Amino acid sequence: MVPNNANLQGVRVALTGGTSGLGLALLDELLARGARVAFVARDSRPVAKVAASRSKAVGLVGDVSCKNDIYPLAMQISGLLGGVDVLVNNASTLGPVPLAQLADTECEDFETALATNLLGPFRLTRALLGSLTAAAREHGGALVLNVSSDAAIEPYPTWGAYGASKAGLRHLSRIWDLELAAQRVRVLSLDPGDMDTPLHALAVPDADPASLKRPATAAREFADAIAAALYALRQPVSLEGEQV
Numbered sequence: 001m002v003p004n005n006a007n008l009q010g011v012r013v014a015l016t017g018g019t020s021g022l023g024l025a026l027l028d029e030l031l032a033r034g035a036r037v038a039f040v041a042r043d044s045r046p047v048a049k050v051a052a053s054r055s056k057a058v059g060l061v062g063d064v065s066c067k068n069d070i071y072p073l074a075m076q077i078s079g080l081l082g083g084v085d086v087l088v089n090n091a092s093t094l095g096p097v098p099l100a101q102l103a104d105t106e107c108e109d110f111e112t113a114l115a116t117n118l119l120g121p122f123r124l125t126r127a128l129l130g131s132l133t134a135a136a137r138e139h140g141g142a143l144v145l146n147v148s149s150d151a152a153i154e155p156y157p158t159w160g161a162y163g164a165s166k167a168g169l170r171h172l173s174r175i176w177d178l179e180l181a182a183q184r185v186r187v188l189s190l191d192p193g194d195m196d197t198p199l200h201a202l203a204v205p206d207a208d209p210a211s212l213k214r215p216a217t218a219a220r221e222f223a224d225a226i227a228a229a230l231y232a233l234r235q236p237v238s239l240e241g242e243q244v
């Protein structure tokens with residue numbers, strides 16, 4: 001149940017990339033609001049360290065860009081949480097580092113950006129769709145939140161691999177949101193803004209951290225958006241299909 005539009009008591013959340021930056025801040029924000037969270041990252045040591053100090057979280061090691069990791073991850077997430085109300089596709093890669101113009105971008109770096117930022121969220125959403133629709137039937141609604149970027153909209157030179165993958169993810173989200181509306185599963189994409197994280201430091205090494213958003217601020221905004229979307233979905237529906 002979501003008793004109000006800020007509380008996430010008992011909400012079951014799958015979160016990719018929960019060991020750094022926005023993902024780590026969002027993990028803590030969701031736990032503070034009463035959610036139970038299964039998070040995924042590739043490096044086993046940070047996964048174990050983050051999970052060890054958070055009793056309502058489970059950490060899983062996996063690579064969302066790797067096709068063979070997706071179904072085992074989805075099965076573990078659903079099994080450990082007993083279902084999934086919310087999936088946050090947050091894990092991401094820049095592609096070439098340092099950032100490069102498209103003419104200088106290796107095809108392998110482009111493929112990695114697409115596999116991590118677009119195909120991975122597509123595969124994980126598909127793999128969890130049964131759990132999400134079951135949660136929507138049981139509780140009135142479920143949510144997929146895809147983490148986007150202004151690079152999904154603005155054509156920034158040297159951000160081609162990342163920008164193309166995020167533009168694809170944004171459009172995928174809009175189409176899937178329409179297709180899943182009848183099943184009361186919302187698919188949103190949100191841009192957290194420029195944040196002081198390791199990913200941003202890799203992309204723009206000379207940026208002044210003080211000029212960047214704190215990941216905790218973006219995490220609060222994302223948790224508010226998750227709670228508001230679930231709250232709206234879970235309002236009673238009249239016989240005509242209008243929310244009452």
Ligand SMILES: NC(=O)c1ccc[n+]([C@@H]2O[C@H](COP(=O)([O-])OP(=O)(O)OC[C@H]3O[C@@H](n4cnc5c(N)ncnc54)[C@H](OP(=O)(O)O)[C@@H]3O)[C@@H](O)[C@H]2O)c1
Nearest residue numbers: 017019020021022041042043063064091092194195197199
């Ligand atoms: N930072 C910004 O200014 C900014 C701006 C706009 C949008 N965003 C978006 O915000 C999101 C979070 O970015 P961030 O800056 O917080 O990044 P970050 O600090 O680099 O954290 C990325 C997280 O994702 C995990 N990860 C990366 N690749 C993965 C993979 N293939 N499979 C599973 N986990 C993976 C990382 O752990 P492992 O390395 O151990 O896997 C880590 O936990 C991303 O979607 C990014 O595009 C960021």
